Structure formats: C-alpha cells, structure tokens
Amino acid sequence: MLRYAEGMNEILKNSLRSGPDGRGRFGEFGGRFVAETLMPLILELETAYEAAKADPSFQAEIDYYLKHYVGRPSALWFAERLTRHLGGAKIYFKRDELNHTGAHKINNCIGQILLARRMGKTRIIAETGAGQHGVATATVCALFGLPCTIYMGAVDVERQKPNVFRMKLLGAEIVPVKSGAGTLKDAMNDAMRDWVANVQDTFYIIGTAAGPHPYPAMVRDFQCVIGEETKWQLQEAEGRLPDICIAAIGGGSNAIGLFHPFLDDASVRLIGVEAAGHGLDSGEHAASLSRGRPGVLHGNRTYLLQNEDGQILEAHSISAGLDYPGIGPEHSWLHDIGRVEYVSITDDEALTAFQLCTRTEGIIPALEPAHALAYVMKLAPTLPVDKIIVMNLCGRGDKDIFTVAEHLGFKL
Amino acid sequence: MSRIAGVFENLRSQGRAALIPFVEAFDPDRDTSLALLTGMAANGADIIEIGVPFTDPMADGPIIQAAGRRALNAGASLRGVLGIVREFRHGNDKTPLVLMGYLNPILSYGVAAFAHDAAQAGVDGLIVVDLPTEEADLLLPEAAAHGLDFIRLIAPTTSDERLPKVLAGSSGFVYYVSITGITGTRTASAEDLARDIPRIRRATDLPIAVGFGVRTPEQAATVAKYADAAIVASVLIEKLTNTNIATVLADVAALASGIHHATKAAA
Structure with missing residues (x-):
C-alpha cells in the first residue's frame, strides 16, 4: 500500500529510520545549500x-x-473526557507542554x-x-x-x-x-x-x-525522545502500539520527534497537520506540502511556498510557530513516499480546538498543537472505540492567550 | 576563449586589474538597470555583475536586501533579468556579464532551460551564492554544456585543503569573499589581502576578484595591488538610492581610475 521503494537512494531498504545519506539527503530532499x-x-x-x-x-x-532539568519523561495522558465527548477512538496526549519552558x-x-x-x-x-x-x-x-x-x-x-x-x-x-x-x-x-x-x-x-x-537529522535525534517515551508509555498503559500518531507541523520538529520511532511500525498511521490559515485556497496559509513545491531555502531542498519565479511567499497562520513557508526535508521525503499523511487545519478550526481542550481537559494548549487537536476532533469520531490515537501536545498556551482573546473579542 | 577570459588576458598584457561594478537588476526599475549597464561599460567597467533579486538573500547585507525588495516590487524575475541582458547585448557585444544570485529561482526556471536561455541571452558567467561545491553537480554540468563560466566563491574560512575541491570545475575567475560576513559591511585590510591572495594563487591559475566591502577608489586600488579584479556593489547601490544614475557612473569612472593607477605588488 505504501510507496516506500521510491526515492530511497542510499537509505537502507529495510528501515525508514536510517536517513539521511552521506550527502545529508532524505531521497531528493535536504542537502547543504x-x-x-x-x-x-x-x-x-x-x-x-x-x-x-x-x-x-x-x-x-x-x-x-x-530528567532532572527538563522533567522528562513527560506524561502520556489519557484524555478521557475528550474521548467521551468526541465519541470514537481513545485519545492520548503526549504532554510535552509539561516540560520546563512549556514546549518540546x-x-x-x-x-x-x-x-x-x-x-x-x-x-x-x-x-x-x-x-x-x-x-x-x-x-x-x-x-x-x-x-x-x-x-x-x-x-x-x-x-x-x-x-x-x-x-x-x-x-x-x-x-x-x-x-x-x-x-x-x-x-x-x-x-x-x-x-x-x-x-x-x-x-x-x-x-x-x-x-x-x-x-535536520540532529534536531530530529534530539526530539526522538518524544516518540521513544510514547512507545514504552503506551505499552505500559495499553500493552500495544498506537493506531495513529498526530502532530502539528511548522518546520516539523515535534512531529518528526513523535513519528520517527514509529516509522518502521507499518501498522501505525502517522498524520502531520499543517496550518491552513484562512484556508488552503485563500493564499494565506502555511501549508507547504499541500500547496508548495520543492525548492531550496535556508540550506535545504524541501517543499516551499513559492511563486512561479521561485520567489518565496509569505506564510500565514494564527500560530506564530507554524508561520513558515517551508518544512523539514525529512517530512518532504515522508510525504513523497507516502509513509506520513499530511492534512491541514484552519485558524478557526484551531481556535475551536483550543477552547475544547481547555474546557474538557483543563489544559490550555498552544495554538500549534491546537491544530493537531482540531484534526483529532475530525478523525476520532469516525473511528471505533478500540482504536488509539496519540497526539503530541507539544506546547502550552499561556503565550497565546492574548492572540486568542483578540480573536474571541475579549480585551485583556 | 570566453569573453571573461579574453578580458583578463587583455588586462594582463596592460598590467592592470579589472573593475567589476554591480547592478541589482530592476532596482528601482528595468530602465534604470539598462542605463546603468550601458553607462558602466562606457565608464570603465571591465566586467559587470548583475544581481538577480531574491526574497531571501542570506549572504547580503541591508543595502542589497533593500535593493532586492525594490526590484521585486518593480516586477523583477529571473526571466526579466535575462531580458535585460538580451537588450544590453544589442548594443554591446564586448563587456562580460555575470549573474549573481541564489539557487531557487534557477531551480524554479529549470536548470537546463535556464543554462540554455542565459547563454542565448548573452550571459557569460554564473555565481550562485547558496550552491557550495558539495551541491554543485546540480548546475555545473548544464552551465559547462552551454559555455557559461562557473565562478566559485572562496571565503577566509576555506582551508588550503579545501581550495582544490571548491575550485574544481570553476572557470572565468575566482570570487574571493574577503571578509567573514555579509555584503557591504566590513572591509578587508591590505594586510589581509597580502596574506590571503597568495594562498589562493597557489591553488589556481584563474584570475582572482575580491568582493564584499570594497567602497572607495583607494580601496579598489589596494585590491588591484594584490588581486586581478575589484568587485564594487553596496556603495554603488547606496549612491543610486540617494542620488541618480549620472553620479553612480561618475563613481564608477573614479573607481576605474583608482584601479588604473594602482601598482602591482611584487608577486
């Protein structure tokens, strides 16, 4: 079903975790420009x-x-009220917002x-x-x-x-x-x-x-602790692998940290959520995979939002952390080989998810993971109750309360 | 022989260095760029470097960044830059033109199509800032196939061991980025050049041009003492922004005179 064989170059055939190759490439992406x-x-x-x-x-x-400074491992929290509210798959939060400084x-x-x-x-x-x-x-x-x-x-x-x-x-x-x-x-x-x-x-x-x-490889390695912990924590809680892992994507570090340890577990669906801003067809979004094409910026070849002349376009998202016209090169490769699905969520959908999370779980999420949660809200109700979703709650929302207040019409 | 090689051979017989002024294409509009190219060629420019505007010029300082923004607002594109070159060539078949820019517009154009169209338009050489030797196979074969000189950047951080690797496949001249930093900020001293240029000389027979931070006729003369060409960019853009084309051309003439009167340091 998955198109693994394409674009693998020197990457070992029996693992999706061995990239990049000697030139720093994941398939045709990455490099040193x-x-x-x-x-x-x-x-x-x-x-x-x-x-x-x-x-x-x-x-x-x-x-x-x-362990002693950041406070790892971060908790894997069964979001029971949210699960009941959405009425489908069982939802877990990987709580990287509990780290010292409030994010992954x-x-x-x-x-x-x-x-x-x-x-x-x-x-x-x-x-x-x-x-x-x-x-x-x-x-x-x-x-x-x-x-x-x-x-x-x-x-x-x-x-x-x-x-x-x-x-x-x-x-x-x-x-x-x-x-x-x-x-x-x-x-x-x-x-x-x-x-x-x-x-x-x-x-x-x-x-x-x-x-x-x-x-890209170094940051991924340092973030893989997220997925590695998730793996053993869910094993402890449920005795098995998750069915689906979901994370928000700007450059993609929290997502690759969660996904990478699961890349070779073919049963685990991996879903990255890009910021659709005012909508994918509005011209104001940050969805480089959905609406961009490959190019070179900031030292790597990857999917970019660009015009027909190769000039880089400005991204838009309510979330400053997702407001970037590119994406990490490993995601571009995982997108092209079909191992990870990439979807998108608008500003408004993220705001709705932000409020739902706050009221059902007592957790104020950052606007970045609120995008991931908005997709969980769409997906979970369509799945049977014995399915398990892990969502990376990669940051807390204290920093976003001014932005959210403005959008909800409050003056602080 | 390429136009660039021809110019350097001719200058060598005269015993002087080359002046390479810079024009950011479309800053602030297409007509100004054409007037500058024609005027610079008539005022002592031996080769002209044309900046191809890009939204994210990571090696450039505030002056060239701002020029690039004005150019993009004026509708600059890589295709448009080739159009300027084509028009310039109607009246000038002699002055070499070198495009300096970033990789993404070239990738977007299509590498093969770009190399073909650039050569057809009358471009002589390419400098692609964010294409180090490790990634050069993306463009070098196509550039060579169309007779475009592939000009490499050498930096103070480039080690002696690394020099041959960076220079492999290059032609035209070598562009020595004489400072660690972005364009138009610091200036290398005579002592720096006396130390650095011979180091590069030992690794190549190609002419060596010095850029980044060359602003005055005196500095150009200092460069001409040690190297084969001085590249002058930010100060001319600044002048154009604050005054007019005529003043810029007067500055180009003064820089050329500075270089003409420079005496070569003993090799």
Missing part, C-alpha cells in the same frame, strides 16, 4: 556531532539534563548546547517564531552561562510579548527583524547572516528539523 563561508563550519559541525553521538558520555549528559523545544536545545560546549563555542544565536524556541535557547544559555542573541520577526515580537519578556529576563538579547514580513523566515535569514559574520565563536541553535545538514 549554504554560502562557502559557512560550509567549512557545517562540515565541522557534522564531524563534531558524529563524534558526540558515538560517545556514550554525551548521551548520558543529555539524559541527565532531560527544550529537548533540542539541551542537545545542541551540550554539543556547542563540546565544540568550545562561546556564543549562542537562534531564531524564533512563537518564541518557544527562543525561550528554550535563552534558558539553556542562562543555565550554562553563555551569551545569547535571539532573532525574532518584528511582527512576532508584537504578537508574542510574554515570551519576548521571558527571554529578556533570562538575559538574552532580542533582535527584532523587520525585513520581509517580519516573521520566522526573516528571523532565520538574519540568524544565518549573524552566523556568517561570527563563524569563529558562534554556535547557531536551529529550532526546527530544517536547515543545512546535519541540522
């Missing part, structure tokens, strides 16, 4: 990461911080800052959309005493004020980026410009599973 100034650094980073991976003390260090982003930041320290880097930069990755980066920088500069689109600075203030409290310097539409894409451009100018001492902590190789 950066200026020559950065290329030696990218290669150095790859070598350093491979060495760290082979060193058991590196993983032990990550495990220590994930910290999993990756711990891994990358420990690598930066191993490499002797003394300054950290990062881009951020919703501010969750920025907060997580500023947090680990405070923890390890490293100076930190966060690039954030000027529009996002405006709509994510609580996170901006949190980053400042943590000691980070925030640079509002005014170029382009002033969102995540532009923040990433400026972070890369900073990196080019400060190659000697600076480590760039990319927040999503995109960018030049080795970032």
Whole structure:
C-alpha cells in the first residue's frame, strides 16, 4: 500500500529510520545549500556531532539534563473526557507542554548546547517564531552561562510579548527583524547572516528539523525522545502500539520527534497537520506540502511556498510557530513516499480546538498543537472505540492567550 | 576563449586589474538597470555583475536586501533579468556579464532551460551564492554544456585543503569573499589581502576578484595591488538610492581610475 521503494537512494531498504545519506539527503530532499563561508563550519559541525553521538558520555549528559532539568519523561495522558465527548477512538496526549519552558523545544536545545560546549563555542544565536524556541535557547544559555542573541520577526515580537519578556529576563538579547514580513523566515535569514559574520565563536541553535545538514537529522535525534517515551508509555498503559500518531507541523520538529520511532511500525498511521490559515485556497496559509513545491531555502531542498519565479511567499497562520513557508526535508521525503499523511487545519478550526481542550481537559494548549487537536476532533469520531490515537501536545498556551482573546473579542 | 577570459588576458598584457561594478537588476526599475549597464561599460567597467533579486538573500547585507525588495516590487524575475541582458547585448557585444544570485529561482526556471536561455541571452558567467561545491553537480554540468563560466566563491574560512575541491570545475575567475560576513559591511585590510591572495594563487591559475566591502577608489586600488579584479556593489547601490544614475557612473569612472593607477605588488 505504501510507496516506500521510491526515492530511497542510499537509505537502507529495510528501515525508514536510517536517513539521511552521506550527502545529508532524505531521497531528493535536504542537502547543504549554504554560502562557502559557512560550509567549512557545517562540515565541522557534522564531524563534531558524529563524534558526540558515538560517545556514550554525551548521551548520558543529555539524559541527565532531560530528567532532572527538563522533567522528562513527560506524561502520556489519557484524555478521557475528550474521548467521551468526541465519541470514537481513545485519545492520548503526549504532554510535552509539561516540560520546563512549556514546549518540546527544550529537548533540542539541551542537545545542541551540550554539543556547542563540546565544540568550545562561546556564543549562542537562534531564531524564533512563537518564541518557544527562543525561550528554550535563552534558558539553556542562562543555565550554562553563555551569551545569547535571539532573532525574532518584528511582527512576532508584537504578537508574542510574554515570551519576548521571558527571554529578556533570562538575559538574552532580542533582535527584532523587520525585513520581509517580519516573521520566522526573516528571523532565520538574519540568524544565518549573524552566523556568517561570527563563524569563529558562534554556535547557531536551529529550532526546527530544517536547515543545512546535519541540522535536520540532529534536531530530529534530539526530539526522538518524544516518540521513544510514547512507545514504552503506551505499552505500559495499553500493552500495544498506537493506531495513529498526530502532530502539528511548522518546520516539523515535534512531529518528526513523535513519528520517527514509529516509522518502521507499518501498522501505525502517522498524520502531520499543517496550518491552513484562512484556508488552503485563500493564499494565506502555511501549508507547504499541500500547496508548495520543492525548492531550496535556508540550506535545504524541501517543499516551499513559492511563486512561479521561485520567489518565496509569505506564510500565514494564527500560530506564530507554524508561520513558515517551508518544512523539514525529512517530512518532504515522508510525504513523497507516502509513509506520513499530511492534512491541514484552519485558524478557526484551531481556535475551536483550543477552547475544547481547555474546557474538557483543563489544559490550555498552544495554538500549534491546537491544530493537531482540531484534526483529532475530525478523525476520532469516525473511528471505533478500540482504536488509539496519540497526539503530541507539544506546547502550552499561556503565550497565546492574548492572540486568542483578540480573536474571541475579549480585551485583556 | 570566453569573453571573461579574453578580458583578463587583455588586462594582463596592460598590467592592470579589472573593475567589476554591480547592478541589482530592476532596482528601482528595468530602465534604470539598462542605463546603468550601458553607462558602466562606457565608464570603465571591465566586467559587470548583475544581481538577480531574491526574497531571501542570506549572504547580503541591508543595502542589497533593500535593493532586492525594490526590484521585486518593480516586477523583477529571473526571466526579466535575462531580458535585460538580451537588450544590453544589442548594443554591446564586448563587456562580460555575470549573474549573481541564489539557487531557487534557477531551480524554479529549470536548470537546463535556464543554462540554455542565459547563454542565448548573452550571459557569460554564473555565481550562485547558496550552491557550495558539495551541491554543485546540480548546475555545473548544464552551465559547462552551454559555455557559461562557473565562478566559485572562496571565503577566509576555506582551508588550503579545501581550495582544490571548491575550485574544481570553476572557470572565468575566482570570487574571493574577503571578509567573514555579509555584503557591504566590513572591509578587508591590505594586510589581509597580502596574506590571503597568495594562498589562493597557489591553488589556481584563474584570475582572482575580491568582493564584499570594497567602497572607495583607494580601496579598489589596494585590491588591484594584490588581486586581478575589484568587485564594487553596496556603495554603488547606496549612491543610486540617494542620488541618480549620472553620479553612480561618475563613481564608477573614479573607481576605474583608482584601479588604473594602482601598482602591482611584487608577486
């Protein structure tokens, strides 16, 4: 049924988990499309990461911080009232919103800052959309005493004020980026410009599973703890694999973290939820797989929202974290081979799900996982009660209450 | 011999370096770009570099970023840039033109179709900023098949061991990005160039052009002392934004004069 055979190149035939190949590619996606100034650094980073991976003390260090600082494992919560309300499949939440700093982003930041320290880097930069990755980066920088500069689109600075203030409290310097539409894409451009100018001492902590190789693979590896925990936690709770895993997708780091450990479990349906903004045909959305085509941006070949001349289009989503015109290259590959299904959810549907989750489960979700939940709301009632869905609740919604209030007509 | 190789051979016999000014196509409109190309060729430009606007120019500083935005607002496209080249060629068959830009518009155009159309239009060379040697097989064979010079960027971070790998398959000239940073920000010193250029010279017989941060006739003369060409971009864009075409062309003439009077450092 699944079209696994196509585009596998050097990836091992008996596993979907062995990518990328030696050139950093997942099928035809990924790669290293950066200026020559950065290329030696990218290669150095790859070598350093491979060495760290082979060193058991590196993983032990990550495990220590994930357990005692981040608070892992995060709970796997049976959402009983929501399940009853929707009247179909059994719904579990993987509660990565309970992590320190309130989202899955910290999993990756711990891994990358420990690598930066191993490499002797003394300054950290990062881009951020919703501010969750920025907060997580500023947090680990405070923890390890490293100076930190966060690039954030000027529009996002405006709509994510609580996170901006949190980053400042943590000691980070925030640079509002005014170029382009002033969102995540532009923040990433400026972070890369900073990196080019400060190659000697600076480590760039990319927040999503995109960018030049080795970032997509490295960020995925650091996020796989989500799926690995889910696997044993559900085994404990139900004695089996889930039938369906669902996660929201901007760049796709929380989704690849949940999906990757299940890629070779053919019985598990994997569903990624893109942001449809005002609707897929409105021209204002962030659905790069549904409405984009392959191209090169930010160091990797992947599906992008672009015009006929190859100029990158501005994405739109109510969720700043999904407001990105590209997607991680591994998702593009998983899309093309048909292993993961990609669907989309509008701003309005996400807002409805946000409220439902809050009232039935007493959990205020971020607008990002509210997209995943909105798809759960569509899917669960169509399935028998013995099916199990796991949804990644990858962030908490405190940062979004101002946005939500505005849309619901409240003034805070 | 390609137009570019011909220019450098001719200059070598004169014992001087080349001036390569930069025009961001369609900034602020198509007619201005055409007037600049024609005018620069008449005012001492030996080769002209044409910037192909892109929404996300990651290696460029604020000045070229803004130029790219104005150009896109004026309706710039890769096809449109080739149209400008074609029109320029009606009156000038001699000055080499090099396109500098990012990969995605080329991918979107179709690599084979682009290489064909660019060569037909009269483009001589390509510089693709986000196409490092590791990914060059995407474009290099098609460029070579159509006689387009494939110009590589070398950075201060490019090690001696890496140089031959980066230079493999390149032709025309070598573009030395003389600083670690984005366009139009810092300037390399004479000491930097005295150290860096011989290092590259040992790895290639191709002429070496120096770009990023060359702003004044004096700086161009310094570059000409050590290298074979000076590339000047941001300062000319800035001038165009604040004044007019005539002033930009006067600056090009002054830069050319700076280079003509430069004395070569002993090799």
